Every structure is written in structure tokens, then in C-alpha cells.
Amino acid sequence: SRSRSLLERAACAFCTSFLSTYIAPLIAAPLRPSLPLHRLPPESSRRDSSAATRRQSPRHQAMLRHARRALQRHKSSVAVLGALPEYTEVSTLKNGLRVATERVPAECETVTLGVWIDAGSRYEAASNNGAAHFLEHIAFKGTQRRTQRQLEVAIEDMGAHLNAYTSREQTVYYAKLFRKDVDVGMEILGDILQNSLLDSGAVDRERDVILREMEEVNKQHEELILDLLHEAAYVGGGLGRTILGPEENIKTLKSKDLRSYIDTHYTAPRMVVAAAGALDHGEVVRLAEEHWSGRPTTSSTDFPVDFDRAVFTPTEVRNEDLSEPRAHVALAFDGAEWTSPYSVPLMVLQTLVGQWDRLNPAAGGVDSAPAALARSLASSDSCHSYMTFNTCYKDAGLFGLYLVAPPEGVDHAVATTMSYFATLSTKPEQVMSPSDVERAKAQLKANLISQLDALAHVCEELGRQLLTYDRRLPLAELLARIDAVSYDDVASTAARFLRDQGHAQAAHGSLGNLRPFEACHVSNFS
Numbered sequence: 474s475r476s477r478s479l480l481e482r483a484a485c486a487f488c489t490s491f492l493s494t495y496i497a498p499l500i501a502a503p504l505r506p507s508l509p510l511h512r513l514p515p516e517s518s519r520r521d522s523s524a525a526t527r528r529q530s531p532r533h534q535a536m537l538r539h540a541r542r543a544l545q546r547h548k549s550s551v552a553v554l555g556a557l558p559e560y561t562e563v564s565t566l567k568n569g570l571r572v573a574t575e576r577v578p579a580e581c582e583t584v585t586l587g588v589w590i591d592a593g594s595r596y597e598a599a600s601n602n603g604a605a606h607f608l609e610h611i612a613f614k615g616t617q618r619r620t621q622r623q624l625e626v627a628i629e630d631m632g633a634h635l636n637a638y639t640s641r642e643q644t645v646y647y648a649k650l651f652r653k654d655v656d657v658g659m660e661i662l663g664d665i666l667q668n669s670l671l672d673s674g675a676v677d678r679e680r681d682v683i684l685r686e687m688e689e690v691n692k693q694h695e696e697l698i699l700d701l702l703h704e705a706a707y708v709g710g711g712l713g714r715t716i717l718g719p720e721e722n723i724k725t726l727k728s729k730d731l732r733s734y735i736d737t738h739y740t741a742p743r744m745v746v747a748a749a750g751a752l753d754h755g756e757v758v759r760l761a762e763e764h765w766s767g768r769p770t771t772s773s774t775d776f777p778v779d780f781d782r783a784v785f786t787p788t789e790v791r792n793e794d795l796s797e798p799r800a801h802v803a804l805a806f807d808g809a810e811w812t813s814p815y816s817v818p819l820m821v822l823q824t825l826v827g828q829w830d831r832l833n834p835a836a837g838g839v840d841s842a843p844a845a846l847a848r849s850l851a852s853s854d855s856c857h858s859y860m861t862f863n864t865c866y867k868d869a870g871l872f873g874l875y876l877v878a879p880p881e882g883v884d885h886a887v888a889t890t891m892s893y894f895a896t897l898s899t900k901p902e903q904v905m906s907p908s909d910v911e912r913a914k915a916q917l918k919a920n921l922i923s924q925l926d927a928l929a930h931v932c933e934e935l936g937r938q939l940l941t942y943d944r945r946l947p948l949a950e951l952l953a954r955i956d957a958v959s960y961d962d963v964a965s966t967a968a969r970f971l972r973d974q975g976h977a978q979a980a981h982g983s984l985g986n987l988r989p990f991e992a993c994h995v996s997n998f999s
Contacts, residue, residue, distance in 0.1 A: 561935065561945040562754040568770050569742035572761045573935050573945065574754040577928070584750030585928040586658050587647025588666060589936030592738035594718070595641045595711030595780045595866075603683075603718015604734040605644050607676075607726055609637040610683060612646065614675040616668040624665070631657060639716050641703075642780075642866060643940060649929060652751055656760055659746075663764030666739065671728045683723050690717065694801050694981065698875060701979035702803040705790040706871060711780050737776045741768035747936035749928045783869035787975030789990035797982035799857065800883035801875070804890070804978045804993070806970050808863060808870025811941045817954045818966040819863050819872055824920075825905065825913035825963065826874065828860035843912065845904035846893045855882030855889065867941070871977075872970055880983035887993055895998040898971035901964040910960045918952055971995060 560576035594605055613635070615621045628635045633650035646666060648658045690696045700715050707713035717723070746761045772778050785807040809815040829836045829847035842848045850856040859876040878886040896904050924930045925948075938946050973996045980987060 561947075563939070563945065564754070564758045566741065566758075566762055566766055568766060568768055569740075570761065570765050570768055571745045571939055572754075572758050573745055573747045573939050574752060574757050575747075575749045575931055575935050575945070576754070577749065577751055577931075581751040581928070582651055583649060583928060584652045584655055584658075584748055584752055585647060585649050585932040586655060586662065586748045586750075587645055587746075587932055587936060588662055589745040589747055589940055590644040590646075590739060591642070591743035591940045592644055592734075593640050593642045594714055594716045596738060596778075597711065597714065597718075597734075598776075599714070601718075601722065601726065601730050601734065602714045603716075603722045604726060604730055606639040606716050606718065607679070607683065607723070608731050608734060609639050609644065609646075610679050611671060611675055611731065612637065612665045612669045614679070615670050615672065616664045617670065618664055618668060624661070627657070627661060633658065635661070641712055641716060643937065645933075645936065647929070647932065655748070655752060655757065659757075659760040659764055667768070671731050673728050676726070676728050676731070680723055683717065684720065687717050687720065687723070694797075694877070695875065698801045698803045698979050698981055701790045701792060701981065702805055702871070702873075702977060705788045705979050706785055706805055706807075706977035707783055707869075708786045708788060710783060712783050712866060712869065733774050733776060737772045737774045737778055739768070740772060740778075741765070741770050743940075744768065745936050745939040747932050747939065749932040749935060780867075783866060785869065785977070787977055789978040789980070791984060791987075791990070792979075792981040793984050794982055798880075800878045800880050800980065800982045800984055800987065802878070802883060802887055802978065802980045802987070803873060803875040804887070804976050805862075805864075805871040805873030806974050806976045808872035808970065809865065810868050810870055811865045813865075813870070815966055815969070816865060816870075817951075818958050818962050819870075819970070820917060821910065821913050821955065821958050822963055822966055823861045823863040823872070824917045825909055826861040827913075828858070830858040831856070832858075843909070845909075846890065849889050849893060850886060853882070853885060853889075854879070855885035859886075859890070873976070880986055882986075883984065884986045884988050887987065888998070891993055891995050892998040894967075894971045895995050898967045898973075898995070899999055901967060905960075905963070907960045910958070910963050914955050914958060918955055921948065921951065973999070 637646045827844045857877045864871045
């Protein structure tokens with residue numbers, strides 16, 4: 474296959490000493506690595522690691538021997554680790570803006586190029602909530618150099634794709650284009666982000682577009698229920714606000730509000746220009762200097778530049794809607810931030826609990842579903858489907874599950890789920906085996922590797938990780954961290970985050986049979 478040949482071509486470039494001197498010590502410390510994600514040494518400090526290792530104590534050398542034996546036991550992972558190098562280079566301009574590239578084999582003719590900005594809806598106040606998303610719309614409506622039509626023609630003439638999205642912590646503008654057009658793509662991104670007219674007429678016209686988008690989003694039950702869940706989990710905080718903002722703000726935000734948001738948050742140290750494809754890092758840096766060196770280093774407004782601290786609130790938002798024939802329930806426990814040593818064990822736990830859909834024959838039934846929760850729900854007609862999620866933020870996280878059930882079965886589905894979580898956190902051997910953990914780890918690694926085929930995903934990870942970890946997290950390291958997670962690690966992680974813990978809950982639809990929120994507490998099912 475195409476991906477397999479790519480791995481085979483890349484295998485010869487991987488440095489084996491990296492495994493023995495850097496990845497191996499991580500494997501030797503399963504749950505709490507000696508160097509957490511946010512404090513791992515920079516690339517420059519790793520060059521002398523072999524000499525430093527030779528000077529380590531006998532205890533440390535024994536740890537390395539243990540780690541090397543662990544690497545030999547995980548032969549499949551070693552093969553992957555040796556076949557998936559990262560060709561990542563990062564430079565910083567004088568104004569603090571970072572330029573990151575990840576190179577793929579030369580026969581790739583396309584590039585994904587984008588700008589990742591450390592600002593999303595959680596950086597907004599209640600008064601301007603929705604500004605980041607509004608900007609995403611209005612940026613394409615014309616600049617000081619191009620009309621909207623000229624911008625569209627320029628993109629179409631290259632056969633390129635230009636888009637943007639906003640999340641709770643980041644705003645992203647990106648282009649997919651041929652590598653010969655990287656210079657034009659960089660210029661266009663710089664133009665729309667730095668020279669947008671933010672015309673009052675265009676702002677007024679775009680209001681209706683965003684309001685229609687809001688209507689469509691609210692029709693998507695998964696989007697709606699997760700917004701309601703954030704509202705319940707972070708009452709009154711930035712993470713609790715929606716990305717689109719309230720209808721009142723969409724109708725009243727003005728050009729000056731959008732300009733203030735740019736002047737406050739779009740500063741060079743909070744921006745990463747990321748690119749993935751067959752490209753030259755030096756050339757991308759040169760283009761970034763040409764088009765981005767003028768970005769200011771600090772805010773020019775009096776508005777706060779940081780977000781408010783996330784405070785988890787175990788409350789419920791219940792939205793009864795009898796016109797909806799099903800019941801939608803999302804529940805979440807206080808999870809882990811991106812840099813937590815528990816982030817990887819929670820990823821494994823999420824994969825282990827998994828997802829299930831009654832209408833999907835491949836999902837399995839009472840005897841064949843891989844997860845104990847799926848087998849329990851499959852034994853009755855109380856649930857249509859569920860999916861587990863593990864959402865991380867800079868200082869918080871949500872670990873939980875979203876289920877869809879018939880009105881008459883929703884209470885049983887929620888009770889079964891909370892009973893499962895209670896057992897998982899107190900008597901894990903009843904619902905989880907060592908082979909379940911190994912299966913989840915293998916599935917998680919396969920999912921991560923399969924995403925490498927998409928340049929857009931590679932570029933997305935590159936930009937996001939620079940903002941989140943202040944470095945590119947090598948796939949080899951992440952796979953090794955997953956391999957290092959043991960059955961006991963998953964069990965202790967479940968106990969820490971689930972046992973007798975309060976949860977946030979959001980429910981929408983026909984909910985007449987759902988028990989009161991207080992009765993859903995996990996301690997009631999121990």
C-alpha cells in the first residue's frame with residue numbers, strides 16, 4: 474500500500490541511538506515519566522545524551538537495561554519506531570513568531586500550509602464571545618490588496634483550498650496547495666490575516682450567515698450536547714462558552730470589536746506558521762520573514778490577553794425537547810490537561826471503553842463487543858449508541874461518554890454506564906483484562922499511524938503541538954509512552970479520575986424517564 478511503502482522508504486533514516494538513549498528511559502518509567510511532556514529537553518540538549526548516559530549511576534544503567542528489554546518485547550512497536558522518523562525543523566523569527574516544517578518524501582507534490590494562533594473562544598469575555606469565529610468568516614471578504622472576488626480567483630487559479638476553523642483554544646487559517654505555489658499561499662495567508670478590511674457592510678452581511686450556521690449546528694445533536702456539557706462543566710468560565718457565541722453577540726458585534734480582538738491576541742509569539750510536505754525549511758522561513766516579520770510582539774489594547782483559569786463544576790444542563798424522539802446524554806469527569814502525565818493513560822482508557830453502535834454489525838453484540846460496557850448495553854434495548862471522549866485543554870480536561878437512547882431506555886443506559894465506571898474504578902478486574910489493555914494500546918497506535926497519510930493532519934499536529942507543548946512531540950516518543958502504559962496504570966488512572974468523583978452532565982431530548990442528576994452520581998453505583 475501507499476502508506477506501507479512510505480514507511481519502508483523512511484525506515485533507513487531513523488536514528489537507532491535515539492531509541493536507546495531517549496525513548497528507552499521513558500518506557501522504564503511507565504505512568505509518571507521522569508520528564509513530563511512539558512519539560513522534556515529540547516533537541517539541542519539531546520545530542521550529548523549518549524555521553525551523559527555513560528556517566529549515569531548503576532541504578533540508572535539498570536533502568537536502561539530494563540527499558541531495552543521492554544523494547545525487545547514490543548517488537549511491533551520497535552518496527553514502527555524505526556520506520557517513522559520526524560523531519561521537523563523549527564525556527565523563531567526576531568519578533569517571536571515560530572516557523573515549523575515537517576518534510577515528507579520528494580514525490581509528494583502538495584503542501585499544507587497554515588497559521589496556528591494561540592487564541593480561541595475561551596480567550597473571549599461574555600461581551601465579545603463569538604469574535605474569534607466571526608473573524609474566521611470575515612477574513613475572506615476582502616483585504617487592502619484584494620477584493621473578495623480577486624481572492625477567490627487567486628485560490629482557484631492555483632487549484633488550492635483555503636479554509637479556517639476556530640476551537641476553544643486556537644484559531645487556524647490554512648491552505649492546501651501545490652508545493653510550487655507555497656510562496657503565493659504564504660502571501661495570501663499574510664494578506665487576509667494582517668490586511669483584512671473588516672468592512673462594516675461585510676460584517677453586517679455575515680451576521681445572517683453565522684446565524685444560519687448556528688441553526689445548523691444546533692440541529693447536530695452531538696455538537697449541541699457537547700456545547701451544553703461544556704456549559705455545565707465550566708459554569709461562567711471561558712471554556713463554558715460556545716465557539717459561535719450567543720445570538721445577541723452575533724447580532725451586535727462590530728468591526729471595532731473584531732479589530733480589538735486581533736490587536737489583543739494576534740501577536741507574533743502566540744503564532745506558529747506550520748507547513749507539511751515536500752518543502753525546504755529555509756525557504757519557508759524566508760517567506761515567513763517576508764510576510765510576518767511585521768507582527769507586533771505585544772498587545773496594543775487594554776483587554777486581557779490570557780484566559781481565565783478553568784474550574785470544573787459538577788452540574789447538569791437538562792434541555793427537555795419532546796419533539797426529539799430520542800434522548801441524548803453526555804457525562805464527563807474532570808480530566809487531564811495536555812501536559813499531564815495522565816494524558817496518555819487516559820487516551821488508552823478512552824480507547825478501551827471505545828464506542829458502540831447497535832446498527833453497526835462490526836461493533837459486536839452481547840458476546841462479541843470488545844468493551845464490557847458495550848456488551849452490557851447490547852444485552853438490552855436501552856441504548857442506540859455511545860462514544861467515549863477524552864478532551865484536553867491547557868489547564869483542564871474532560872473524560873466522559875456521549876450516548877443516544879430511546880426515551881424509555883435512557884435511565885437504564887445512564888445507570889449501566891455509571892455502574893460500569895464505578896466498577897472500573899473500584900474493581901477493574903471485573904470489567905477489564907490485561908488483554909483488553911493491550912488491544913486498546915494496539916488500536917490507539919494504529920489510529921495514530923493511519924493519520925500520517927493526511928498532510929493536513931500532520932500540519933495540524935505540528936501547529937497545535939508547538940502551541941501546546943512548545944515543541945513537536947515525536948510519534949516515536951508517543952508510541953513508546955503508549956507501550957509503557959500497563960494494566961495497573963490504566964486501573965489506577967480510572968480510580969483517580971472516576972472513583973467517587975462528581976461529574977458534569979448534559980441531556981437533550983425526551984428525558985421524562987431520566988432520573989434526577991444527583992441520583993446519577995457514580996458513588997450511587999459502587
